[in-house]
Amino acid sequence: MVRFLANENFNHNLVRGVLRRRPELDIIRAQDAGLASVDDPGVLAWAAKEGRAVLSHDVNTMPRFAIARIERGEAISGLFIVHQEGAALSTIIEDLLMIAEYSEASDWMNQIRYLPLR
Secondary structure, eight states, X not given: OOOEEEOTTSOHHHHHHHHHHOTTSOEEEGGXXXXXXXXXXXXXXXXXXXXXXXXXXXXXXXXXXXXXXXXXXXXXXXXXXXXXXXXXXXXXXXXHHHHHXXXXXXXXXXXXXXXXXO
16 A cells, blocks of 8 residues: 655645545655655655655646656655646545555655546
8 A cells, every 4th residue: 555645735635535535544744744844855755765655736846856866866655746726626535545545655666646647
């Protein structure tokens, strides 16, 4: 099962919606992990060390820092950039549940993906 770290500004309604459907899912918020004021490279480094895929809405800087890590030979445990405009929260929640339940963490190593999947 994939474990997630929701970036500091990630929509908490999505986190709550995922946990409402699957309370046993391993998803934590950056704030709860002591990462509230940590920059994007620090968040990616912490998540890689902990084996957690990062959930973020930050399409501008987070992918750039993730690519830089990969190019330096430093792994990421996966990065999911979640677009909210035009997508129902329920669609994004379904995508996250599908990723968590039907894939392995190793499937997302050094991968950057955009949600919703459809």
